[in-house]
Amino acid sequence: MKESVSTSDTAAVARRFEGTQSPHVGSFRYLLADDTWEWSDAVAAMHGYVPGTVHPTTALLLHHKHPDDKKKLAELLQAVRTTGEPFSSKHRIIDTAGNVKSVAVIGDRLLDRDGIILGTSGFYLDLSEAIEEDIREGVDVAVSALAGARAVIEQAKGILMVVYAVSAERAFEVLAWRSQETNVKVRALAEQLVAEAAGGSGAQPIARTEFDHLLMTLHDRVPEA
Incomplete structure (x- = not known):
């Protein structure tokens, strides 16, 4: 199979998930x-x-x-x-x-x-x-480890919960997954997501396909530390 490179999302998208990563x-x-x-x-x-x-x-x-x-x-x-x-x-x-x-x-x-x-x-x-209870403890531990960034992460989770109609735990798993795939810290991704969502205030609600693209390319616009 030919090697491919993505300029928008996923140089690492075909990587297999390790056992420590979310099965969901x-x-x-x-x-x-x-x-x-x-x-x-x-x-x-x-x-x-x-x-x-x-x-x-x-x-x-x-x-x-x-x-x-x-x-x-x-x-x-x-x-x-x-x-x-x-x-x-x-x-x-x-x-x-x-x-x-x-x-x-x-x-x-x-x-x-x-x-x-x-x-x-x-x-x-x-x-x-049906699997919500099985993952709750592990997700709570991960969230607690990011206590210093809790506020912005909670905001980002809230955005994902509304857009995708999922629970807070699922929303955090999406953020954690994007962090693992892109090697960008969860807090940095959350801050960028909140900033871009807030930047659209007062305008027409962002289309679902536009939000999907925003989420998949978010790491490209995270400022360097």
């Missing part, structure tokens, strides 16, 4: 030239697979979609495979054990150094509330 946020990548998909370990696990044992295809993605969501997802996947354009979707998947899970999938353009579109990269966010 995972990355994916789609390459136009090869018509191939890549999943992080977390995304494979969301679908019920042991990490490293599955090679995702478009047909496999559609196989796991809930029947009521399959038509719109087929159309969305066709657009992604044709143009590599940014997208966002909240839908249901069915894992290998037959469990129905709600997920949000956010994708942005994957570019090479010359700005040529190579495909799409982004993340899955598991919205299943």
Whole structure:
């Protein structure tokens, strides 16, 4: 597979998640030239697979979609495979054990150094509330470790909660995931997100696709320490 470089989001988007990272946020990548998909370990696990044992295809993605969501997802996947354009979707998947899970999938353009579109990269966010208690303790510990930055992080979490209609714990996991993927501190990402959101006050509400792009490229605009 050809090596690719993103100028907007994800030089590291195909990195597999380590055991210490959240199992409820995972990355994916789609390459136009090869018509191939890549999943992080977390995304494979969301679908019920042991990490490293599955090679995702478009047909496999559609196989796991809930029947009521399959038509719109087929159309969305066709657009992604044709143009590599940014997208966002909240839908249901069915894992290998037959469990129905709600997920949000956010994708942005994957570019090479010359700005040529190579495909799409982004993340899955598991919205299943049944697992909320299982992660609460670990997330609380992570938040406590950032006590000095609590105020701005809480503001950033609030923005994510409103935009994606998720819990505070899920919102923090998204911030932590972006921090791990981009090697930028959570506090710095939170400050940038709050600043850019506040900068739009008084104007028309930001479109969902614009916010998705903002989130995926936020690290590019974080001032150097």
